[in-house]
Amino acid sequence: MSITVNTALQAAMEKVxxxxxxxxxxxxxxxxxxxxxxxxxxxxxPKLTFYISFTLQGISxxxxxxxxxxxxxxxxxxxxxxxxxxxxxxDSTLGxxxxxxxxxxxxxxxHQVIQESELDWEALVARLVGPLLAHKVTxxxxxxxxxxxxxxxxxxxNITEYLQEELxxxxxxxxxxxxxxxxxxxxxxxxxxxxxxxxxxxxxxxAPQQD
Amino acid sequence: MSGNxxxxxxxxxxxxxxxxxxxxxxxxxxxxxxxxxVAPKYDLMNDxxxxxxxxxxxxxxxxxxxxxxxxxxxxxxxxxxxxxRKFANLVGMDGQVVLADINDSMLKVGRDRLIDHGxxxxxxxxxxxxxxxxxxxxxxxxxxxxxxxxxxxxKEEALKSMHRVLKPGGRLLxxxxxxxxxxxxxxxxxxxxxxxxxxxxxxxxxxxESYRYLAESIxxxxxxxxxxxxxxxxxxxxxxxxxxxxxIVALHKGTKP
Numbered sequence: 001m002s003i004t005v006n007t008a009l010q011a012a013m014e015k016v017x018x019x020x021x022x023x024x025x026x027x028x029x030x031x032x033x034x035x036x037x038x039x040x041x042x043x044x045x046p047k048l049t050f051y052i053s054f055t056l057q058g059i060s061x062x063x064x065x066x067x068x069x070x071x072x073x074x075x076x077x078x079x080x081x082x083x084x085x086x087x088x089x090x091d092s093t094l095g096x097x098x099x100x101x102x103x104x105x106x107x108x109x110x111h112q113v114i115q116e117s118e119l120d121w122e123a124l125v126a127r128l129v130g131p132l133l134a135h136k137v138t139x140x141x142x143x144x145x146x147x148x149x150x151x152x153x154x155x156x157x158n159i160t161e162y163l164q165e166e167l168x169x170x171x172x173x174x175x176x177x178x179x180x181x182x183x184x185x186x187x188x189x190x191x192x193x194x195x196x197x198x199x200x201x202x203x204x205x206x207a208p209q210q211d
Numbered sequence: 212m213s214g215n216x217x218x219x220x221x222x223x224x225x226x227x228x229x230x231x232x233x234x235x236x237x238x239x240x241x242x243x244x245x246x247x248x249v250a251p252k253y254d255l256m257n258d259x260x261x262x263x264x265x266x267x268x269x270x271x272x273x274x275x276x277x278x279x280x281x282x283x284x285x286x287x288x289x290x291x292x293x294x295x296r297k298f299a300n301l302v303g304m305d306g307q308v309v310l311a312d313i314n315d316s317m318l319k320v321g322r323d324r325l326i327d328h329g330x331x332x333x334x335x336x337x338x339x340x341x342x343x344x345x346x347x348x349x350x351x352x353x354x355x356x357x358x359x360x361x362x363x364x365x366k367e368e369a370l371k372s373m374h375r376v377l378k379p380g381g382r383l384l385x386x387x388x389x390x391x392x393x394x395x396x397x398x399x400x401x402x403x404x405x406x407x408x409x410x411x412x413x414x415x416x417x418x419x420e421s422y423r424y425l426a427e428s429i430x431x432x433x434x435x436x437x438x439x440x441x442x443x444x445x446x447x448x449x450x451x452x453x454x455x456x457x458x459i460v461a462l463h464k465g466t467k468p
Contacts, residue, residue, distance in 0.1 A: 002262065002455075002456075002457075003271055003453055003454075003455050004267050004455050004456045006272075007267045007270050007271045007274070008264075009269045011266075011267065011270055016241055036280075062274045063274065064274045064277075066277040067277065067279050158460070
């Protein structure tokens, strides 16, 4: 992406986020406590790195940063987006896909503020296009996102079932787990047998020879 | 390569003013006249001419400056103070930004605009010639010159002067129109520069000549490689440049060793 386009996108995103924060003074105030701190976000897929610096008024986004970083969050773009949009703290699978470096307490604190925030996207859109259209637009977006999420889940489930049940190309998860357990048991039994044989060998070696 | 011609016996030094050759002493006055004329509508014209993209170019310059709290920054040819405003926020009350411009009309517009935005306390205004900067050696952590170098008569002198007042490790950032290698874009850009710009100048400031000079001066400015070499000759190290918008504008960066 060209420097001009990249910088323009960042400027636009920064403006939108700061306008949203202005509509939610509590979140703005809570984020202001991180003023002077910088969070690096590294997306591995698509490959993209940007920095979020916290200020008293909101945030500033930039693609170059040469001063010290407070923390760095690395992961695939989709996982990073899920972290941002996910209101539930119970999504334990998310942590497996993301790497945290630096002051992790800071990342957790920022994440908590975002989770507890009530950013009013509809109010922001309403300022641009009026309340009626804004309601329709945001409702449409919400339905679209819900449909996308549902479609993704269904597609994933259907592909899994097709590969496992119809084509028999992949074993079902429980079969793999039972096989793994059997394998572990076999390994344990082999180890025990090996120990017993070693003890027997030692026993016969030490026993007095009879003519 | 500032475009200056050495005099033969009995002749004065000449330099370019747009496509014209003028006496060196005359250029400063002609450039000053251009900026006296455009100063009141400078911001509006910048937005119209660049379609707002100049803000993106300046934003990237700020990003690459690495300026932080407590730094001393010199914004040469700072004009109406776009960069100074951002730097003033970055350096905080522990730092200082000096907005310098050779043209008092531009400086007045810049000062009024910054004060209107509540920027005061850490900004100083200095009318200064970039070739003879009136500051002590090793004063600044960062120097920027945005869309100003092409108007300087002796660019080598200006670069040496900037090198002198920078602290060791300090960086110079030059944001300036440059050369695009894309032939299609080059043709479109020429057509835009020599037809639309003077027309806009005529409509907004009733001065098409100043904007014709702007277009001509851009063509006479050294290209990316030449300017980088000039920076190295002035003593800067770790020099590099970033082309923006297809090379229409380039941001050069260098560090004082």
